[in-house]
Amino acid sequence: MTPLGIGIIGCGVISDIYLQNAARFPQLSLRAVADLRPDAAQARAQDHGIDALTPDALLARDDIDIVVNLTVPAAHLEVGLAALRAGKHVYSEKPLAVSMAEGRQLADMAAARGLRIGCAPDTFLGGAHQTARALVDAGAIGRPVAGTATLMLAGHERWHPNPDFYYQGPGAGPLFDMGPYYITELVNLLGPVQQVSAMAARAHHSRIIATGPRAGQPVAVDAQTHVAGVLGFASGALVQIVTSFDVRAHMHSPLELYGTDGSLLIPDPNRFDGTVMLSGAEGWQPQPMTHAHGDDNHRGLGLADMAQAIADDRPHRASGDLALHVLDVIESLLEAARTGRTLPLSTDCARPDAVAPLTPAPEAA
Known part of the structure; x- marks a missing residue:
């Protein structure tokens, strides 16, 4: 597949592993980073040889297909909605939002615009x-x-x-x-x-x-x-x-x-x-x-699966419904x-598809 363009908003502690791992997944092509703190974005961009932008400038880029939202949880809604309005798919750090009301806003806008939401954790x-x-x-x-x-x-x-x-x-x-x-x-x-x-x-x-x-x-x-x-x-x-x-x-x-x-x-x-x-x-x-992927910190694996799923027109595993x-x-x-009180859940979700084992698989114990 042709790699999808990735832009990261939020250059805090967790961003470094996403930036390191982006080069490991052929489904992804890292384009730019952004943060409300220009010095934080510039430092990350310098380390990885990419552009440092404002959030608005990143959302305006035509070569960015998926916005990776690594802001603090309280900002997930605002950044996610802005990315969806800009016509971008969104992959967010956990949690999806800080309330069900906010989470539903993101899910509803994504569905209305024919876009995807993905969300960490992808460790599963x-x-x-x-x-x-x-x-x-x-x-x-x-x-x-x-x-x-x-x-x-x-x-x-x-x-x-x-x-x-x-x-x-x-x-x-x-x-x-x-x-x-x-x-x-x-x-x-x-x-x-x-x-x-x-x-x-x-x-x-x-x-x-x-x-x-x-x-x-x-x-x-x-x-x-x-x-x-x-x-x-x-x-x-x-x-x-x-x-x-x-x-x-x-x-x-x-x-x-x-x-x-x-x-x-x-x-x-x-x-x-x-x-x-x-x-x-x-x-x-x-x-x-x-x-596979049991030997290191592979954060971003769910993002890569989402990019591959977009290309293959199949459900992605670290999905908005799951999150x-x-x-x-x-x-x-x-x-x-x-x-x-004991409370019933208001949502349901499909169990994510299992990942295929290594071929050949190790002998069972």
């Missing part, structure tokens, strides 16, 4: 997670009936020089920040969620920045920083989920699935690699990696925690 397309998906689909654990999803950290102020948006305003907190990795992977493995229940708490009302020019400064905390819930899947499986910025240390694995015939340990869904463990007659056994459903799960968990 990585080798470890597609290996786990293949094992589930092959019946290796029988019928999945339950599971756990555990993200527990001490907080991003330890490493991020400007962590305010993790704790303040719409889209703040661990469920919005890290929950999309876990929920997206679970939808990849089990299909859509049907209902949720939850409780939530906040351990601290301020945090101290530990690094960068603002080290030692406090950051006010408005968000719920520990959310514990249960996801009821349409398939019948029940999965306990915890996302927290209030835990210093723990011994839980990131993802576990329990079936009628066995169990799976699944690696960190914020990564593409790791070892899948399957329980059997002889206890836990590591499983061979059966799929909107994940956003629905997040918003519903927080509302369930606020009201003390």
